[in-house]
Amino acid sequence: MGRILVGLISGTLFGAGLAVSGMLDPVRVRGFLDLFGTWDPTLAFVMGGAMIPMAIAWIVQRSQRAPLADDRFHLPDTSTITAPLIGGSALFGIGWGLGGLCPGPALAAFAIAPDKAAIFTAAMVAGFAAAWFVQRSRTAVTTR
Template identity: 55%
Template sequence: MRAFLALLSGLLFGGGLALSGMMNPSRVRGFLDILGAWDPTLAFVMGSAVLVMAIAWRIRAHMHRPAMAAEFYLPGTRRIDARLVAGAALFGIGWGLAGLCPGPAIGSLANAAMPAATFIAAMLAGMAIFKLVDRKTGQS
């Protein structure tokens, strides 16, 4: 049942990305081009996500445990440190340069296979480098 719900969630997410045009890197670049031909589409997608998440947090407050797990897994820290800021900056730079983030990149494998595959390869390389550096510095 959990695998089916995960698949259903992924299909819903992917369908939303496709319907909203967020798998098109030019839409993302248009949103980031605030001094040029600004495209507010991504703002509406983000706003919708924030609204849905706000409702989900309200519902979660009244639940003792999730429907498909033994407990809720929530972040243990709210600390903003150099590591978090650097990671967010790298993510943002990659997003701005490629016009893709991980979800749309995977969805884009269906219609823009080579650019999406290049992005995913770079993303996986970055994750591997992080794992190596994290293991050597002993942080987690």
């Protein structure tokens, strides 16, 4: 129950932050990416503002054995930069630039513009599925 409550509270806080900052509006996000047009720096302030509590969280995390609502921290076990990481990052950036949304805001946007959010989310889920099938086929080839 504790994990669910922590997830609900943190998800609600995240969604509220996205809504208050205007990051659920794809036009605002695309405005940030439009460096040679009508550039909108709002997203830079949102990202900068997010870095402060995240830096504090990383410092606090180092001094804890486990998080409050789980038995261990689930951190990446590698810091290696690989071709799939670069390719996935590029695809993510292209999708973000074209759609003006990324996964968190896309799900939160269902409350404001469900039709647009549904189209983006359907494409995002299709991308997740394609990546899963590619990864699964790679794993099958290497285990033979």
